[in-house]
Every structure is written in C-alpha cells, then in structure tokens.
Amino acid sequence: MTRTLYDKLVDAHKVCDLPDGEMLVYVDFHIMNEYTSPQAFSGLEQKGLPVWRPEAHLSVVDHVNATRSSQPPDAASKLLIDNLNANCRKHGIALYGLGDPRQGIEHVVVPEQGLVAPGMLIACGDSHTTTYGAFGALGFGIGTSEVEHVLATQTLRYKRLKTMLVSVEGKLPAGATAKDIIMKVVQVVGAGGANGYAVEFTGSAIRDLDMSGRMTICNMAVELGGRAALMAPDEKAYAKIAGRAHSGLLDFSGETWVSDPGAPFDAVFEIDAADIAPLVTWGISPDQSVPVDGVVPSQTAHMPPKAKEGLQRALDYMGLQPGQPVQGISIDSAFIGSCTNSRIEDLRAAAEILKGRKVATTVQAIVVPGSIFTKLQAEKEGLDQVFRDAGFDWRPESGCSMCLAMNDDVALDGERVASSTNRNFEGRQGRGARTHLMSPAMVAAAAIKGHITDIRDFKKGS
Amino acid sequence: MPKSVSGLAAPFPPSNVDTDVIMPKRFLRTITREGLGEGTLADLRFDEERHIRPDFILNRAPWNDASILIVGDNFGCGSSREHAVWGLKQMGIGGVIGTGFAGIFFDNARKNGLALPIVPAALRDDLLALASHEDGLTITIDIAEGVLRFDNQVQPFTMDDATTTALLEDRDDTLDSLKLADQIRKYETGLTEKMRVKVIA
Ligand code: SF4
Numbered sequence: 001m002t003r004t005l006y007d008k009l010v011d012a013h014k015v016c017d018l019p020d021g022e023m024l025v026y027v028d029f030h031i032m033n034e035y036t037s038p039q040a041f042s043g044l045e046q047k048g049l050p051v052w053r054p055e056a057h058l059s060v061v062d063h064v065n066a067t068r069s070s071q072p073p074d075a076a077s078k079l080l081i082d083n084l085n086a087n088c089r090k091h092g093i094a095l096y097g098l099g100d101p102r103q104g105i106e107h108v109v110v111p112e113q114g115l116v117a118p119g120m121l122i123a124c125g126d127s128h129t130t131t132y133g134a135f136g137a138l139g140f141g142i143g144t145s146e147v148e149h150v151l152a153t154q155t156l157r158y159k160r161l162k163t164m165l166v167s168v169e170g171k172l173p174a175g176a177t178a179k180d181i182i183m184k185v186v187q188v189v190g191a192g193g194a195n196g197y198a199v200e201f202t203g204s205a206i207r208d209l210d211m212s213g214r215m216t217i218c219n220m221a222v223e224l225g226g227r228a229a230l231m232a233p234d235e236k237a238y239a240k241i242a243g244r245a246h247s248g249l250l251d252f253s254g255e256t257w258v259s260d261p262g263a264p265f266d267a268v269f270e271i272d273a274a275d276i277a278p279l280v281t282w283g284i285s286p287d288q289s290v291p292v293d294g295v296v297p298s299q300t301a302h303m304p305p306k307a308k309e310g311l312q313r314a315l316d317y318m319g320l321q322p323g324q325p326v327q328g329i330s331i332d333s334a335f336i337g338s339c340t341n342s343r344i345e346d347l348r349a350a351a352e353i354l355k356g357r358k359v360a361t362t363v364q365a366i367v368v369p370g371s372i373f374t375k376l377q378a379e380k381e382g383l384d385q386v387f388r389d390a391g392f393d394w395r396p397e398s399g400c401s402m403c404l405a406m407n408d409d410v411a412l413d414g415e416r417v418a419s420s421t422n423r424n425f426e427g428r429q430g431r432g433a434r435t436h437l438m439s440p441a442m443v444a445a446a447a448i449k450g451h452i453t454d455i456r457d458f459k460k461g462s
Numbered sequence: 463m464p465k466s467v468s469g470l471a472a473p474f475p476p477s478n479v480d481t482d483v484i485m486p487k488r489f490l491r492t493i494t495r496e497g498l499g500e501g502t503l504a505d506l507r508f509d510e511e512r513h514i515r516p517d518f519i520l521n522r523a524p525w526n527d528a529s530i531l532i533v534g535d536n537f538g539c540g541s542s543r544e545h546a547v548w549g550l551k552q553m554g555i556g557g558v559i560g561t562g563f564a565g566i567f568f569d570n571a572r573k574n575g576l577a578l579p580i581v582p583a584a585l586r587d588d589l590l591a592l593a594s595h596e597d598g599l600t601i602t603i604d605i606a607e608g609v610l611r612f613d614n615q616v617q618p619f620t621m622d623d624a625t626t627t628a629l630l631e632d633r634d635d636t637l638d639s640l641k642l643a644d645q646i647r648k649y650e651t652g653l654t655e656k657m658r659v660k661v662i663a
Contacts (some may be wrong), residue, residue: 015642015645020622022624024645029661035491036542038494039544043636047634055661056659056661064491079493083493094663125542126542141542141566142566144570145573145574145635145636152640155646157635159622191536191539195563196562196565223539225536225565227565227566246659246661249656249660250657252657285478306475306477313476404487406490423482423540425483426505427483427505428482
C-alpha cells in the first residue's frame with residue numbers, strides 16, 4: 001500500500017492503539033519555553049510524577065526576555081525565567097537560558113544545534129513547531145496539559161490527521177520569496193482551511209528554496225490551520241544539519257522519508273509559482289493579503305453579509321480605506337525578527353537592501369537576530385554594521401521580542417508596523433498596534449521609504 | 463463532567479478569533495492556572511482604564527450571564543496557549559458552538575472539559591440569530607446524545623468519539639497513559655542508540 005510521508009512518520013512512532021481511534025505516539029524530542037511549561041511542571045508535582053526521560057527535552061528562554069540586555073525586563077518575566085531554571089535544575093533537563101551562547105528563539109535554535117533529523121517526531125508547547133517539517137520531521141504544537149503528558153510519559157495521545165498536498169511548481173518571479181509563497185498559500189487555502197490536516201509541500205519552487213526558506217514556509221503552515229507541515233528531505237536538508245552539535249548523534253534513517261508515488265491525499269492545492277508576487281497583509285488575519293502593487297479590498301455586491309462585516313472590522317482596526325493603494329501606506333515601525341524570518345539568510349536579504357541607505361526619520365526600526373549563534377554569524381559578516389549604519393536598532397540579545405510583544409518591545413496603540421513576523425492579529429504586537437506582514441527585504445525597503453513599497457522597484461544597495 | 467452543558471447562549475460571530483484575543487499576553491505572565499477569568503477577552507470587555515465597555519455583547523443583559531458562546535469560523539486559531547481555555551472556563555463558559563476550531567485549541571479544550579460541538583454553517587447562523595434576541599436563548603449541549611436542544615428543537619452536532627469519551631469520563635490523561643508504561647518501554651527497546659535523543663546540557 002502506498003503511504004504519504006505523514007503516514008510513515010505516524011506509523012513509525014505508534015506505541016499502541018487506544019480506544020476511539022486514537023493512538024499513543026512516541027515523542028523523540030520535546031522543547032519547552034518559559035511561558036507554556038510552568039503549569040505542566042506543577043501538574044507533575046501535584047501528581048508526584050517524575051520526568052520519564054529528562055535527556056530528551058530542551059528548554060529555551062525566548063518569549064519574555066528583553067533583547068536590549070540580558071536582564072529580564074520586569075519582575076513577572078523574571079518569575080517565569082527563574083521558574084524555568086528551577087524546574088530544569090530539579091528534573092535534570094537541559095536549558096539554553098539567558099547568557100548561554102546557544103540561546104535564541106526555540107525554532108531557530110533547534111536546527112542550528114542539529115537537534116532535528118528526517119524521521120523524528122518533535123513536540124513543543126508552541127504552535128510554530130511545524131517548522132521542523134522542512135527537514136522531514138513531524139513537528140507539532142501542543143498545549144500545556146500535553147506538555148505535562150510528554151514529560152511524564154514521553155508520548156502523546158494522538159489522532160491521525162487528514163492529509164493535504166500543496167504543490168508550488170515553476171519559477172518564482174523576481175522579488176518574491178519563501179515568505180510570499182506561504183502568504184499566498186494562506187490566502188488560497190484560507191486561515192482555517194487546513195484545520196485537521198497535515199500539509200505536505202511539494203513542487204519545483206519548494207525544492208529550489210534553501211532550508212531557511214523552507215523553514216519559513218513550514219513555520220507559517222499553522223496560519224492556515226495545518227497541525228503539521230512536511231517536505232520531503234533532500235541533500236539540502238541533510239547538508240544543513242551536518243556538522244552541528246547533535247547531528248552526529250542522531251540517525252532516524254530507517255525509512256524512506258518521502259511520500260510514495262501515487263500516495264493518496266485528502267485534499268490537493270496547486271499553485272503556479274509564476275503567480276506569486278511580493279505580498280503584504282492589509283487586515284487582521286494572515287490570509288488577508290494582497291500583492292504590494294495592489295489595493296486594499298472593497299466590498300463587492302456578491303459578498304455575503306458576514307464577509308462584509310469581517311472586512312469592515314479589519315479595515316476599522318487597521319485604519320485603512322477600501323481601494324487605497326497598499327504602496328504608500330506609511331509606517332511608524334519596522335521589525336525584522338521572529339522564528340519565521342530572523343535566520344542569517346533573512347538578515348542578509350534585508351542588509352542587501354539597506355546597504356548605503358538610511359531608514360526614514362519617521363520610522364523606528366528594530367532587528368532581533370533569531371539566536372545568539374545567528375547574531376555572531378551576522379557580526380562576522382559585518383551585517384550588524386550595515387543595519388546600524390542604516391539606522392536600525394541592532395539588538396545584542398535574541399528572543400521573540402516584538403513578534404508577540406511579551407517583553408518590553410511593544411508597539412503603541414495605532415502604531416503601524418512593517419513586520420517580518422507571522423501574525424497580524426489584533427493586538428499581537430501591542431494593544432491597538434497595526435501589523436503588516438511581509439518578507440524581511442520588504443520590511444527593510446518600507447523602513448527606508450517610510451511607507452510600504454514594492455521591493456521590485458529597489459536596486460540592491462550600493 | 464456532567465453528560466450535558468446548559469445555559470444562556472451569547473452570539474460572538476467574528477471569524478478567526480485567535481487566542482491572543484481570547485487571552486491577551488499580559489495575562490500570560492503567570493506560573494499558575496488561576497486568576498485568568500478577568501483576562502478572558504479582556505480587550506473587548508474593558509477599555510484601557512479597565513472600564514467596562516458597555517457596547518460589548520458579553521457586558522450586556524441578558525448575555526452577561528451566558529455560559530455558552532456561538533462563534534464564527536476557525537475560533538481559537540493562533541498561539542497554543544492553554545491559558546485561553548483556562549480563562550474561558552474561569553469566566554463561566556462551559557461550551558463553545560462553532561463550525562470548526564483550530565487544532566491545538568480544540569485539544570486544549572478537551573483536556574479541560576470545555577465542550578466544542580461542531581455544527582453546519584446554516585445551523586450556526588440560525589443559532590447566532592436566535593441568540594441575538596433579547597429574551598435570550600437557552601441551549602443544552604447534550605454530550606452523551608450528541609445533540610443540541612433549544613426552543614423545542616433537537617439538532618445533531620459533530621464530536622469525535624475520543625473527545626466525547628474524554629468529556630464524559632473526566633479522566634486524567636497523564637495517569638491513564640502511564641498505565642501503558644510497559645508498552646512505552648517496549649517501544650523504546652526497539653530504538654537504536656542514535657534514535658534516543660540526548661540533549662547536550
Ligand atoms: S518568534 Fe513569535 S511566533 Fe515564533 S515562537 Fe516566538 S512568539 Fe512564537
């Protein structure tokens with residue numbers, strides 16, 4: 001029988017069947033952060049349970065820490081960080097905390113340390129755990145009760161998902177990036193369109209991408225509702241993790257980690273890469289995007305009343321007029337960071353635009369490298385200087401920062417942010433803050449102009 | 463958990479209500495599960511000075527007594543924060559009726575005894591309309607029978623068997639799964655050395 005890559009991964013990790021069509025799956029590796037794990041540890045405590053296999057877990061401080069300095073920004077953040085420290089010490093769990101050279105955003109850190117390999121099952125109390133699908137590993141986000149379950153049993157109760165194939169064939173036009181591919185997919189499939197599905201990406205446009213771009217795509221697959229994202233691992237995937245701290249220690253190569261030819265999928269979407277332009281979100285859901293040379297949508301006669309209401313709500317929140325050109329929307333801040341777009345390749349792409357140019361005086365621009373490792377690499381290449389010369393605030397520490405504004409990087413009410421992140425939700429970057437998602441190069445270009453602008457009109461910096 | 467959840471229903475129709483909206487981040491700076499009720503939908507319920515927003519439906523009679531929400535598509539999308547579910551429960555919500563929910567939110571709800579019946583869009587839209595009347599709509603989510611009861615009507619909803627069982631039995635998944643420790647150990651004996659992740663501390 002032919003099987004999809006997803007089915008092979010599930011089969012390989014099945015411990016046993018459970019009643020009602022569920023199963024217990026084995027978790028090879030589990031990652032924790034400071035804000036979704038505390039109640040899982042206290043759950044263990046209350047039940048008097050030990051951690052099943054402490055060496056198979058990693059904790060990272062990334063969500064609440066300041067990125068201006070290695071000191072926690074306030075008492076509540078310190079409480080969360082200290083609590084994680086104490087829990088890890090008590091249970092013998094590895095921690096990449098503040099001041100550790102391996103620290104950074106969890107999903108940036110893990111591949112850097114070679115802690116992912118094709119064929120693994122990885123869980124984490126964070127929705128963007130889908131990132132590891134770029135390596136042919138089954139990664140998915142879980143809630144805190146499930147974090148407790150993994151700690152105590154090294155397994156999860158699991159129900160097999162339906163499968164969706166998204167194929168992107170052809171050559172990406174100039175100016176379009178991996179970020180634009182996934183924003184296009186979210187637009188086509190819809191924000192909840194892949195709820196209940198594992199999404200496999202395939203096609204020449206995907207294979208042509210480097211691993212950083214593939215991670216961007218799998219990362220944001222959760223924005224279409226995908227509980228898992230997958231790509232067949234190729235030489236690029238194996239090469240990316242070779243020579244990392246853990247890579248020689250891991251080998252899950254028992255299976256061929258690709259979908260068998262003709263394996264059945266429950267849903268299929270085909271996208272022509274030639275149709276993908278640099279995209280920008282105008283609304284409050286990641287599927288509300290248009291090409292940068294387009295306009296903010298207007299109501300149409302055949303629109304159902306609910307859609308009209310939704311459109312109006314988004315326009316009101318974003319402070320935009322229907323029919324307004326997207327280019328020319330002026331911004332107050334620019335943010336380059338997050339597990340979607342803060343790897344070295346993203347910093348290089350933005351620096352290429354910034355070189356020899358200046359950020360508009362009306363714009364506050366921040367760049368937060370995805371990890372300390374990334375920061376050091378960027379400094380070695382002189383990218384930090386390019387950012388600083390252009391007027392960007394180059395942050396010495398790494399973390400999620402203004403992606404979710406749980407630290408002291410918060411956009412103000414009504415402030416408009418050009419952002420390389422993944423969620424343009426109401427209040428995501430600060431109460432009343434207005435987020436426009438786009439690629440890192442487009443953020444850099446917007447920072448220079450002071451308004452959203454088409455990257456295709458930009459020559460590389462001098 | 464009782465076999466059914468009954469109460470006044472409030473309409474909350476926007477699509478794609480995410481967990482950032484359900485539980486804003488400032489309430490996540492905690493190491494306990496408690497005290498999250500006041501954070502639930504806080505930016506919709508209160509203005510910046512913590513004054514009640516009288517225009518928000520859950521602040522108006524009769525809906526301020528609601529224990530069931532009728533919601534738009536893809537409710538609970540975004541972040542995995544279980545705080546969103548803890549907060550809804552602490553605010554007194556026992557059931558959320560929609561056309562479909564984001565996966566992690568759905569699993570979190572089940573772990574905490576929050577019932578999420580799934581209904582077709584036409585029925586959800588009817589319920590939204592009925593629940594908008596000032597006299598108030600009382601709904602019973604009959605979990606054991608898999609139906610909604612309201613206004614002399616009985617309408618089926620979708621819920622997978624495992625979720626139904628979990629809601630009815632109110633079990634502790636962690637302790638339950640540990641009864642399968644032998645099976646887990648057996649699986650582990652089949653792993654090669656390089657399949658046993660050991661994170662370098
Ligand atoms: S960078 Fe943003 S999306 Fe990624 S883990 Fe941090 S908060 Fe979540």
